[in-house]
Amino acid sequence: MPKFKLNLRHQEKKLLVSEEIKMRRKNITMPENVVPNDPLEEFISKMATNPSLLIFRFLAKENSEATEDTLSEKLGMSKNLVRKLLYKLHDINVVVYRRVRDEETNYYIYYWKINWEGLAATLLERKKEVLKKLKEKAASEEGKVGIYYCKKCGREYTFDEALENDFRCKICNEPLEFTQKGKYEEFLQKYIKKLEEEIKIESERNYGS
Incomplete structure (x- = not known):
């Protein structure tokens, strides 16, 4: 199949x-x-x-x-x-x-x-799915000092994983970049807040609640 x-x-x-x-x-x-x-x-x-x-x-x-x-x-x-x-x-x-x-x-x-009416509802559900994933991502980042990531493919690594691979990406073999937890968390929370506001406005517009 x-x-x-x-x-x-x-x-x-x-x-x-x-x-x-x-x-x-x-x-x-x-x-x-x-x-x-x-x-x-x-x-x-x-x-x-x-x-x-x-x-x-x-x-x-x-x-x-x-x-x-x-x-x-x-x-x-x-x-x-x-x-x-x-x-x-x-x-x-x-x-x-x-x-x-x-x-x-x-x-x-x-x-x-x-299908304008149905499309609005579909987009709203998609935003809710993205919001859920972002919140899960934010929760998984708690306790981390920072993350290492590949600028080419976007794959992320913990410090131990980065160290094990000589701070190079397993996929691309590119040098890994480091992002401090504070900046990364700030970005996630900012985007989460933005999505929550959009979902609230669109829910009220679509369903009046």
């Missing part, structure tokens, strides 16, 4: 690369970066890949429904890729659809739009 999943990912990457080549030939640029400090785009890029941003941006700008055919034509993507990306966006609650049966062909036509 894991091998099958790996093959699926590989085929999907090949499809995206192939589509990007076609789009560049048509002078349609695939988004390489998300809009800075935009939590929506960061969330979509991480959970559904950067090409999905093209669909999200189009639907958000039009603020109306669009069929797979329309998205394919307007964005210069194949219908196959559009469908795959829409399913990814649907899986993370970014878009919703309604289907209407075509009386002539007897096939269903799918109309897609942004």
Whole structure:
């Protein structure tokens, strides 16, 4: 089963690369970066890949429904890729659809739009998950004088672990940097407080409580 999943990912990457080549030939640029400090785009890029941003941006700008055919034509993507990306966006609650049966062909036509209400709730839950992990991280740092970390891969080490590896990263073999506990804790607590405030505001806005 894991091998099958790996093959699926590989085929999907090949499809995206192939589509990007076609789009560049048509002078349609695939988004390489998300809009800075935009939590929506960061969330979509991480959970559904950067090409999905093209669909999200189009639907958000039009603020109306669009069929797979329309998205394919307007964005210069194949219908196959559009469908795959829409399913990814649907899986993370970014878009919703309604289907209407075509009386002539007897096939269903799918109309897609942004799920603004559901997306707000999804983002709120994601922030709660991040907050929980940050609090767990802060608790695990109690009692430590400081941490050693690799600037290249971000892996962290205790003093004993760093000493055992001659203060070099096990993964990258890069020299380890030292960060004092006070500065690290200050950063964690500052970010935790920021998230708590955002969650409170968004919870009141979404649920009125």
